[in-house]
Amino acid sequence: MKLNGSEIIVECLKEQGVDTVFGYPGGAILNVYDALYKHSDEILHILTSHEQGAAHAADGYARATGKVGVCLATSGPGATNLVTGIATAYMDSIPVVAITANVTVSLLGKDSFQEIDITGVTMPITKHNFIVKDVTKLADVIRRAFTIAMEGRPGPVLVDVTKDVTADICDYFKVIPEAILRQTDTIKADDIDIAVKLINESKRPFIFVGGGAIISEASDELREFAKKIDSPVTDSLMGKGAFDGSDPLYTGMLGMHGTKASNFGVSECDLLITIGARFSDRVTGNVKKFASKAKILQIDVDAAEIDKNIKTYASVIGDAKEILKILNAKTTQTDRAEWTSHISEYKDKFPLTYNQKELTGPYIIEKIYEVTNGDAIITTDVGQHQMWAAQFYKFKKPRTFLTSGGLGTMGYGLGACIGAKVGCKDKLVINIAGDGCFRMNMNELITATRYNIPIIQVVFNNHVLGMVRQWQDLFYNKRYSSTVLDDQVDFVKLAEAMGAKAYRVTKKEELEPVIREAIRLNIPVLIDCIIDREEKVFPMVAPGAAISEAFNKEDLDKKNKEI
Structure with missing residues (x-):
């Protein structure tokens, strides 16, 4: 026609x-x-x-x-x-x-x-x-x-x-789209044989998972693989949810704001099995010291990622799901209790902690996790709130944590939250934003109210650009250049003017009832959470340092006392 x-x-x-x-x-x-x-x-x-x-x-x-x-x-x-x-x-x-x-x-x-x-x-x-x-x-x-x-x-x-x-x-003639096949022609038998040999011979393997495992829908195969080789599992920001965050083998995120268990474990392992991750600088820290005791086995669909940032010992190119199916069939069921117990000791010794006395970002994330039972889709903007969400919400399934990892786009979260809710109408979708990020694209709250898209927008309001200020505090001798947002902006009134229901929370005991009410209403809701600007994201790896040098608040306090 x-x-x-x-x-x-x-x-x-x-x-x-x-x-x-x-x-x-x-x-x-x-x-x-x-x-x-x-x-x-x-x-x-x-x-x-x-x-x-x-x-x-x-x-x-x-x-x-x-x-x-x-x-x-x-x-x-x-x-x-x-x-x-x-x-x-x-x-x-x-x-x-x-x-x-x-x-x-x-x-x-x-x-x-x-x-x-x-x-x-x-x-x-x-x-x-x-x-x-x-x-x-x-x-x-x-x-x-x-x-x-x-x-x-x-x-x-x-x-x-x-x-x-x-x-x-x-x-115009209608055409039925052909199915897009998984990339398997690049999976070479010799590469698989080398990978299997490395895995079977390893005493201290560690699995590092990136966004590629989610894209390839490899979660089931990944879980089977981790259990079979009895290996601890860490992830990148993009890999969250590929492996169940509540599983005993899970050690938390890797890198600049990763857990000490993950950072120390990867620094001690003898084989780092990297699945669908590109070794971002935020993950590796000092590349010369990254996983220095390990052979690197990289699995990726994109050949251009091999040896781009980190020199590998071996690699397998192709779809992660298909590669893991092959590895699960060829690797040996192994008990590495001594190694996994050692990593578990790190988890027990270096848990994620925060100020329990006041309303804080980590507390808000933990309460959201508790109320939603970990079943919500969480979108975020970029900054401290993003890291707290990655640290304290246990993502159990893929495609439940949506965040700008590579570009670090402030203002990303609200639009993404709307898109996610439109695509997954039966899921609870919550956007976590700092007050600096929310200012950038808060006009999309109008989009949510225009179509009555029932999202929940949580603002971590500390009246500063939190992550930038954290760097100024730690590395710029507290010179807070253009990071303080002390003004008269009222997010509750703004949200109400845009047609949303809005609440302000200033105390811990106020939070849970407001979250439950927001879920019950099933309309666009904003929750303005007032938190202290001095709260920081820990652990942290300083720029240029090795991930094995991750420090937390206690380390920093001890160092300052010594000075």
């Missing part, structure tokens, strides 16, 4: 099973919005308050559901407003398709009104991008975009469509 370009875009979205898109209209993309209007009973469009919110919502939808998230924006500033969200998805390997419209072909390159070379802008932060200037190529490009976004190591893809293409007419 003959359709115009905008109708072809909508039909291609339907082919891919897209049920929701997030976006903001404008002149160049009006034809697409007109086509969406005619299909509003098939594809839900969520109008966000800002295009960045749309990108983060698509990202959160993708992380929570495992499907491709879709966002739309018009040309010029509409397209550039997507950039931070696209970069966030790129750094964390999240499948998002961003569709933008541009000026007509005849106006390209002439500094036309609201013209921008968005494919040039986003080339370094997309897995691939396209500009479509011929309507006959449009359908194939949209289909390729979805395939590229999902296959192998996922990532965002941008499709820019000129306005005349959205109006031009050509033949």
Whole structure:
């Protein structure tokens, strides 16, 4: 049948099973919005308050559901407003398709009104991008975009469509998408044999899990693997939930704000089995001292990650789920009680602690975990609250912790929370934000109230940029340059003005009843939690130090007394 370009875009979205898109209209993309209007009973469009919110919502939808998230924006500033969200998805390997419209072909390159070379802008932060200037190529490009976004190591893809293409007419034929197969052709028998030998011979193995284990849906195989080789398990920020955070073999997060049990254990192990992690600087600390007693076995779908940051002893390239299936079949059931007991002693000796007398970030996270029984989807912004959420909420399942790991995007959480809730309507979804982060994209609370999306927004309000101030306190001799937020902003009144129910909590005993009431109401709710600005995230590894040099508050107090 003959359709115009905008109708072809909508039909291609339907082919891919897209049920929701997030976006903001404008002149160049009006034809697409007109086509969406005619299909509003098939594809839900969520109008966000800002295009960045749309990108983060698509990202959160993708992380929570495992499907491709879709966002739309018009040309010029509409397209550039997507950039931070696209970069966030790129750094964390999240499948998002961003569709933008541009000026007509005849106006390209002439500094036309609201013209921008968005494919040039986003080339370094997309897995691939396209500009479509011929309507006959449009359908194939949209289909390729979805395939590229999902296959192998996922990532965002941008499709820019000129306005005349959205109006031009050509033949459209429906195509059923082919299943995207897991990457197995790169799994070599010799690599598997070496891996099996290393695992069976190891006396002190440690498993380090990243976001790739979640992407490949390898949680069941990972659990079997850890039990079979009797190895402790640590994770990165992106890997949370891949392995049950309440399991006795779990030791907590690794790296700058990881537990001492994980940091010390990895520093002592003889084999570090890394699954779907890229050895970020926040994980490794001083790379020359990282896991210095261990042989590194890296399992990853992306060959470019091997030896990029840390030199490996051996590697297996391919889908983590498929590789773990093979390793589970070939490795020997082993009892390493002496090693796991040693790590358990570290867990007992160096537990995560915090001030129990006052309302604090860790207390809020623990109370949320208790009330939700660990079954909520938690989204976060970036900073102290993010680290406390990673430390004190025991994530039991994958796709329940959504956060900006690689880019560290302040303002990410609320949009992602909305996207996650739209994608997982039966799940309780809570966003944790600091007051600094919340200010950046709090306008998306309007999006939640417009559509009555029942999310809970918790603000850790310490009237400072907490993590930056923590660094200033520890490493800049308490010179608090531009990190104090002492002003008259009232988040409760702001939330109420945007149509949400809002509460302020100042004492520990006030918190639980408010959380339960927020859950019961099942509407957009904000909880403004007033906490002390002096609270810090511990343990911590100083910049440039080895992870074995992690210190906590007691270590710091002892050091200061000695000085």
